[in-house]
Amino acid sequence: MSDVMTTRQPNAFGRLYQGLTTINFVGRRKVWFTASLIVIVIGLCSLGVRGFNLGIDFKGGSSWEVLAPHSSVSAMTTAVQNAGLPQPTVTKLGSSTYQVTADINSLSQSAQAALTTKVVDAMATTAGVNPIQVSTASVGPTWGGQVTSRALEALLVFFVAVVAYISFRFEPKMALAAFVAMVHDLLVTVGVYSLFGFQITPDTVIAILTILGYSLYDTVVVFDRVRDNTGGVLKSNQMTYSDMVNLSMNQTLARSINTSLVAILPVLSILVVGAYILGATTLQNYGLALFVGLMSGAYSSIFIASPLLAGLKEREPRFTDLALRVAQKGESHIFSAREAAMLSSEGSQRIAGASARRPDGSVIAPRPRKQKRR
Amino acid sequence: MATQTGSKRSLLVSLILSLVIAFGSLGVTLGLGWGPKLGLDLAGGLSVVYKPATPATPADMKEVVTILNARVNGLGVSGATVQLQGKNVVVSAPGVKDARSVLAAVGQTAQLLFRPVLCMTTTAKVVHYVAPSKLPACGAQYLDSEANLAVTPDNSVNGFSMNQSIPPDPAFSSIASTSASADVASDEVILPELGNPGVRLVLGPAQLSGTAIGTAFASLTQTNAWVVNYTLTKSGSPLWDNVAQTNFHRQVAIELDGVVQSAPLILPASSAFTSYNGQGQISGSFTQSSAKNLAVAMQFGALPVRLVPLTTQTVSPTLGHSALVAGLGAGLVGLALVLLYTILYYRALGLVILLGLGATAAFLWAVISALGHTAIAPTFSLSGVTGLIVSIGITVDSYIVYFERLKDEARAGRSIRTSVDRGFKSAWRTVLAADFVSLLAAVLLYLIAVGDVRGFAFFLGLSTLMDIGFTWYFTRPLVILLGRRSSQGDSKLSMAAGLTPGGAHE
Numbered sequence: 115m116s117d118v119m120t121t122r123q124p125n126a127f128g129r130l131y132q133g134l135t136t137i138n139f140v141g142r143r144k145v146w147f148t149a150s151l152i153v154i155v156i157g158l159c160s161l162g163v164r165g166f167n168l169g170i171d172f173k174g175g176s177s178w179e180v181l182a183p184h185s186s187v188s189a190m191t192t193a194v195q196n197a198g199l200p201q202p203t204v205t206k207l208g209s210s211t212y213q214v215t216a217d218i219n220s221l222s223q224s225a226q227a228a229l230t231t232k233v234v235d236a237m238a239t240t241a242g243v244n245p246i247q248v249s250t251a252s253v254g255p256t257w258g259g260q261v262t263s264r265a266l267e268a269l270l271v272f273f274v275a276v277v278a279y280i281s282f283r284f285e286p287k288m289a290l291a292a293f294v295a296m297v298h299d300l301l302v303t304v305g306v307y308s309l310f311g312f313q314i315t316p317d318t319v320i321a322i323l324t325i326l327g328y329s330l331y332d333t334v335v336v337f338d339r340v341r342d343n344t345g346g347v348l349k350s351n352q353m354t355y356s357d358m359v360n361l362s363m364n365q366t367l368a369r370s371i372n373t374s375l376v377a378i379l380p381v382l383s384i385l386v387v388g389a390y391i392l393g394a395t396t397l398q399n400y401g402l403a404l405f406v407g408l409m410s411g412a413y414s415s416i417f418i419a420s421p422l423l424a425g426l427k428e429r430e431p432r433f434t435d436l437a438l439r440v441a442q443k444g445e446s447h448i449f450s451a452r453e454a455a456m457l458s459s460e461g462s463q464r465i466a467g468a469s470a471r472r473p474d475g476s477v478i479a480p481r482p483r484k485q486k487r488r
Numbered sequence: 489m490a491t492q493t494g495s496k497r498s499l500l501v502s503l504i505l506s507l508v509i510a511f512g513s514l515g516v517t518l519g520l521g522w523g524p525k526l527g528l529d530l531a532g533g534l535s536v537v538y539k540p541a542t543p544a545t546p547a548d549m550k551e552v553v554t555i556l557n558a559r560v561n562g563l564g565v566s567g568a569t570v571q572l573q574g575k576n577v578v579v580s581a582p583g584v585k586d587a588r589s590v591l592a593a594v595g596q597t598a599q600l601l602f603r604p605v606l607c608m609t610t611t612a613k614v615v616h617y618v619a620p621s622k623l624p625a626c627g628a629q630y631l632d633s634e635a636n637l638a639v640t641p642d643n644s645v646n647g648f649s650m651n652q653s654i655p656p657d658p659a660f661s662s663i664a665s666t667s668a669s670a671d672v673a674s675d676e677v678i679l680p681e682l683g684n685p686g687v688r689l690v691l692g693p694a695q696l697s698g699t700a701i702g703t704a705f706a707s708l709t710q711t712n713a714w715v716v717n718y719t720l721t722k723s724g725s726p727l728w729d730n731v732a733q734t735n736f737h738r739q740v741a742i743e744l745d746g747v748v749q750s751a752p753l754i755l756p757a758s759s760a761f762t763s764y765n766g767q768g769q770i771s772g773s774f775t776q777s778s779a780k781n782l783a784v785a786m787q788f789g790a791l792p793v794r795l796v797p798l799t800t801q802t803v804s805p806t807l808g809h810s811a812l813v814a815g816l817g818a819g820l821v822g823l824a825l826v827l828l829y830t831i832l833y834y835r836a837l838g839l840v841i842l843l844g845l846g847a848t849a850a851f852l853w854a855v856i857s858a859l860g861h862t863a864i865a866p867t868f869s870l871s872g873v874t875g876l877i878v879s880i881g882i883t884v885d886s887y888i889v890y891f892e893r894l895k896d897e898a899r900a901g902r903s904i905r906t907s908v909d910r911g912f913k914s915a916w917r918t919v920l921a922a923d924f925v926s927l928l929a930a931v932l933l934y935l936i937a938v939g940d941v942r943g944f945a946f947f948l949g950l951s952t953l954m955d956i957g958f959t960w961y962f963t964r965p966l967v968i969l970l971g972r973r974s975s976q977g978d979s980k981l982s983m984a985a986g987l988t989p990g991g992a993h994e
Binding site (some may be wrong): 246251335382 | 505532539574585587628717721726796797798799800801802803804805806807810811814817818819821822825826829830833856859870871873874875877878880881882884885887889892895896897899900914918922923924925926927930932933937941944948
């Protein structure tokens, strides 16, 4: 059909760029699902055994931060212990920020205030700065519960709204598939957090909510294409529903990968530049969750949501019949985006090979023709 | 609308207008010297979340917000906000240099109480604690009774004379002052007096709370003395008269947060009790600031419920500044990486993304700065920066969806001229559907979540709206116009360079 396809063997990226990929997303769904299941089960096991590394916002406690380029963890620890702080944890954030955390909620309010003043003064002296340069945070034992319950509330409302929207705008089965993909991302992120012992803060919760929104956004773009393509699938008798999903996936694969890259690049920048080089802890909290979640979100919209949708739809009698008819004709085939484009252009008498390549690699586009209105 | 791609003229107008509006508004904002209202974590400052100690009605909580607002503003802290979030009150004062002193002033969480003064005592070096119910009674000769005080109206400067030499009661001198947690309105207490070190007052159970006070303000009399004038509420007026009559020619202590703010004598210049008729004046040896503080305490000190701090956060200006640098740095590096990638991948079309992102960023900065001058927008905090950085992905995705559609159309052998029109129609629908999901997430988070999450959601939603606007008014006209011009496109900069199969990567 096309000499470009047969005479040259481009590498993976080239194939993607030129729309030549013919990956069987639906047919190999057991592979994708199993891979996800393994990751999720490992994460949940870790959750059962190790639990979460909760930040002071959830457990309650106090933390102090100061910028001290010429200090050390041991000097800081000695200083705050001498100030009377029981069991302090001292960590170095970024290149020169020191964070001291301890739980002093058992003390009375006035004793807490007095101890805080002592710790602030001790840290300021060690860092050689004015006490107003020390940041403080103290969290009562009940605050974390509120943050968690509000986040769960937001999560539930979000789930319901999203399922309703997709059911209305697309169809209920797409809503179900998108929902499963979201839960997948949630479980993967939570599991990774437990597995690597990353600290959970309210920022993490925000980030997770964003990931779910983003993962869904990604899924909606793919489903939009599926809906487009499957509009006339019952009439054609050439392709099954799964074939159409595969085609849609291959058509949107370049977009999915580009979009994910474009989303992950700034997040990587948050993590590397913002958090590790410049040492902003809030950025680190966001960055980690977003990074894990975006990877999972990109994976789930390609490898979970769409294959699942195909599986659900193939159970509908009309699509089961269609699959039988196509099988009898022996035409089931995974089309690349390029092939599909050529098929559709044959109908409107356009010839795919019409554009001529010049020696320098640029291309002369076909002469513009009178546009045919559909 | 989406089916009509428009004439060349209208496309040009739309393109030019969108660029003029975006960069023009940025110019105006910069010219006016406006900037975003920076949040706590970027500017440094203070944030406290309070919870009512006992269940409170929504009306009570509204009053708490009003009072805390007045306290914060009374301190002259600019840009401070007090907000009700759910059942909690959030006080934030970004940009405050010495956050701890502000915290001390705002954190006065106790009620304002009026207590009769029983007797005076001194502070002792060795103290022990005695339960309120087991406090000894004041000795007869130490009692601040009407007889001992012997207030007599006369024609002196003050208008009265009195016995100033009632000695402190030694029975209390080794008993500790009442702690904040034991300071209950219905108990007897021992409290220090403001501006009077070494002296403590033994006070009876409270007879009235600060809710009786309507307004209070400091003023200068004709004799150049500072006084505090106050008015009473309609319901408070008879109650106050009642207290005044009971304590006629004796002292009533005004207590705020375990400290006696002032202990004025009742009607010392009158020979018999007369009704206050809803207003009164406290005179004494006030300075300007002590009179103002007392007025603020009387008017705004009366919280209907006791507040407990749930979480307190102070951020030093240096740490805030370094976070701002980190956030901006991360954003710029991220943006540069994204642009580099898209230009490598889409060639000439990548330049469209560059211009589009530049225009979006310019307009976004202008809008955020303008919103910083209103009360609606949350302050621009690190979570807001993150929201914006995340939205880079969503914004660029709209271009990617469109350009991938263009590639599809070009693969089908259609001319670029035709592709740009057809491609936009299908891409526009996808962009709308996907951006709606992102908006949905932003709106829900904004409505439900607490604290920083709201800032994050606000800026995410704002940039998603901008994405929709720029896709229609900027990307559409620019790419369609480029597409119509590129029939002779054989240069490296022509649109074809980013579209055609095998053009860029082999």
